[in-house]
Amino acid sequence: MTTLLRVEIVQTPLALDLLVVFVGAISGGLVAVVRGYDVAGVVSLAIATGIGGSMLRDVLLNQLPVALDNPWYLATALGGATLVFFFAGTLQRMGAVVLIADALLLGLYGIVGAEKAIANGLELLPAILLGLITTIGGGALRDVLTGRTPEVFEKGELYAIAALAGVLVFVGLDRLDVSLTIAVVAGTAVTFATRIGAWRRG
Amino acid sequence: MTTLLRVEIVQTPLALDLLVVFVGAISGGLVAVVRGYDVAGVVSLAIATGIGGSMLRDVLLNQLPVALDNPWYLATALGGATLVFFFAGTLQRMGAVVLIADALLLGLYGIVGAEKAIANGLELLPAILLGLITTIGGGALRDVLTGRTPEVFEKGELYAIAALAGVLVFVGLDRLDVSLTIAVVAGTAVTFATRIGAWRRG
Amino acid sequence: MTTLLRVEIVQTPLALDLLVVFVGAISGGLVAVVRGYDVAGVVSLAIATGIGGSMLRDVLLNQLPVALDNPWYLATALGGATLVFFFAGTLQRMGAVVLIADALLLGLYGIVGAEKAIANGLELLPAILLGLITTIGGGALRDVLTGRTPEVFEKGELYAIAALAGVLVFVGLDRLDVSLTIAVVAGTAVTFATRIGAWRRG
Numbered sequence: 001m002t003t004l005l006r007v008e009i010v011q012t013p014l015a016l017d018l019l020v021v022f023v024g025a026i027s028g029g030l031v032a033v034v035r036g037y038d039v040a041g042v043v044s045l046a047i048a049t050g051i052g053g054s055m056l057r058d059v060l061l062n063q064l065p066v067a068l069d070n071p072w073y074l075a076t077a078l079g080g081a082t083l084v085f086f087f088a089g090t091l092q093r094m095g096a097v098v099l100i101a102d103a104l105l106l107g108l109y110g111i112v113g114a115e116k117a118i119a120n121g122l123e124l125l126p127a128i129l130l131g132l133i134t135t136i137g138g139g140a141l142r143d144v145l146t147g148r149t150p151e152v153f154e155k156g157e158l159y160a161i162a163a164l165a166g167v168l169v170f171v172g173l174d175r176l177d178v179s180l181t182i183a184v185v186a187g188t189a190v191t192f193a194t195r196i197g198a199w200r201r202g
Numbered sequence: 203m204t205t206l207l208r209v210e211i212v213q214t215p216l217a218l219d220l221l222v223v224f225v226g227a228i229s230g231g232l233v234a235v236v237r238g239y240d241v242a243g244v245v246s247l248a249i250a251t252g253i254g255g256s257m258l259r260d261v262l263l264n265q266l267p268v269a270l271d272n273p274w275y276l277a278t279a280l281g282g283a284t285l286v287f288f289f290a291g292t293l294q295r296m297g298a299v300v301l302i303a304d305a306l307l308l309g310l311y312g313i314v315g316a317e318k319a320i321a322n323g324l325e326l327l328p329a330i331l332l333g334l335i336t337t338i339g340g341g342a343l344r345d346v347l348t349g350r351t352p353e354v355f356e357k358g359e360l361y362a363i364a365a366l367a368g369v370l371v372f373v374g375l376d377r378l379d380v381s382l383t384i385a386v387v388a389g390t391a392v393t394f395a396t397r398i399g400a401w402r403r404g
Numbered sequence: 405m406t407t408l409l410r411v412e413i414v415q416t417p418l419a420l421d422l423l424v425v426f427v428g429a430i431s432g433g434l435v436a437v438v439r440g441y442d443v444a445g446v447v448s449l450a451i452a453t454g455i456g457g458s459m460l461r462d463v464l465l466n467q468l469p470v471a472l473d474n475p476w477y478l479a480t481a482l483g484g485a486t487l488v489f490f491f492a493g494t495l496q497r498m499g500a501v502v503l504i505a506d507a508l509l510l511g512l513y514g515i516v517g518a519e520k521a522i523a524n525g526l527e528l529l530p531a532i533l534l535g536l537i538t539t540i541g542g543g544a545l546r547d548v549l550t551g552r553t554p555e556v557f558e559k560g561e562l563y564a565i566a567a568l569a570g571v572l573v574f575v576g577l578d579r580l581d582v583s584l585t586i587a588v589v590a591g592t593a594v595t596f597a598t599r600i601g602a603w604r605r606g
Binding site (some may be wrong): 241 | 526527528529562564
């Protein structure tokens with residue numbers, strides 16, 4: 001019963017997955033614009049950032065990546081890249097909106113990743129790692145592809161810790177047999193609060 | 203019927219695959235020589251550049267990489283590395299030959315990659331991405347392994363766009379039920395012309 | 405019979421695998437400390453270095469990574485990271501111990517990786533490559549993630565060559581039907597001697 005519910009919540013929210021891809025693609029595309037890359041660079045970084053995390057997760061789970069199985073993932077990443085190409089200036093001025101969207105999705109997507117790992121029979125510790133890879137992997141791939149140290153490794157970056165906190169809260173509540181919805185909401189909220197708190201304190 | 207033909211053309215040209223590995227290994231090995239690496243570096247970069255693209259493609263398709271299944275891939279990459287080791291100077295003077303071979307294979311190998319993805323049931327958009335990863339992945343891996351931004355992302359690089367143009371022409375003609383041979387030749391020609399044109403204009 | 409024996413030796417030494425993870429995690433964590441990363445960085449690099457090699461090997465073999473299937477791998481990497489976090493200074497003063505442990509495991513783990521590849525039906529050349537990826541992959545991943553050229557590619561680095569020598573000796577003796585134990589010991593000894601010899605000559 002519980003397993004069925006879990007599989008359900010992992011597979012249902014295509015719209016959420018696509019939202020993550022969209023926000024990731026925009027953030028990746030903007031990085032490419034800042035660094036002066038041309039169309040090919042913007043599109044490549046938008047795709048890598050948008051679908052890289054779920055692709056790494058699925059490759060590690062030894063499955064065909066959902067981002068290749070369902071063409072909407074790539075279409076959404078291309079949509080984000082197009083938006084960046086035509087409205088880079090506007091998007092950069094909307095930095096706070098992108099940050100808030102990113103902070104919300106950071107926790108939610110880590111939880112979705114951990115859930116998928118658990119639904120595939122992994123134990124807690126590997127499932128937590130896969131959740132983190134899912135939610136942080138896209139940005140890390142973007143940084144590696146542009147020859148930078150992934151931001152998550154640099155001193156003072158609370159990004160990874162915020163993501164981890166949310167996944168831990170989710171997994172902990174899930175173990176305590178709290179309802180799935182509450183666990184997801186609580187985990188996402190913890191990540192969001194940690195991330196925004198760290199950002200406001202500079 | 204069509205599917206059978208497709209699978210056939212994807213699996214037949216081992217000689218072509220090995221030619222791609224050979225040219226890739228030479229180009230990767232030469233990069234290592236230019237940067238002053240020793241034997242281990244030349245061999246590693248030759249292998250990574252030669253088989254990296256098809257390896258990434260197969261890992262993403264959730265299959266055992268053909269470059270590991272068939273030992274001729276590695277043997278060919280080692281052959282390319284050996285050639286670089288003994289005749290680096292000559293090969294560098296043959297830069298135009300390597301460039302032309304590379305431009306020819308760039309389109310052809312992207313098409314082979316897209317075909318393999320389609321033969322494995324992927325839809326168009328992911329198949330196009332996999333074609334690009336197949337043909338560009340080796341060089342990108344080489345650059346990431348040597349701590350550089352992959353050249354394909356840098357401004358003015360028409361490499362990725364040339365590869366994309368050929369794959370799009372191929373996929374489009376294939377959809378229009380043009381004969382497979384014509385689609386392959388046309389796609390390869392478009393990539394070749396774009397690539398050489400960009401190179402001649404500097 | 406032989407195949408059964410092989411599979412046995414590949415799957416038995418969990419303690420050895422965990423020792424490799426432990427030493428790798430410590431070396432990765434120390435690199436993070438030297439570069440001034442914070443907790444997230446130390447933990448990430450310890451995990452990447454500790455389990456990266458076997459993860460790459462298993463992904464390439466198209467299997468669920470053993471480091472995700474068995475939670476002790478991650479637990480061990482976290483143990484190494486914790487040790488680094490509290491005793492970085494002491495560990496750095498124990499540089500020679502870490503070097504010797506690393507030199508011993510370098511050969512042994514390459515042999516385990518090659519064995520696993522052979523047990524999965526790969527031919528010699530790809531099996532040798534997979535052995536090298538298993539034993540060198542973690543450190544290479546650590547360097548790529550921190551934006552450096554993997555040390556194995558740089559001039560004068562005998563690391564890869566020492567690992568290769570041991571794997572070749574093992575594979576050669578194995579082919580000659582020498583007992584598995586002797587082949588493993590001889591291969592490990594060759595790598596150890598090459599590595600320590602290169603280090604002593606500076």
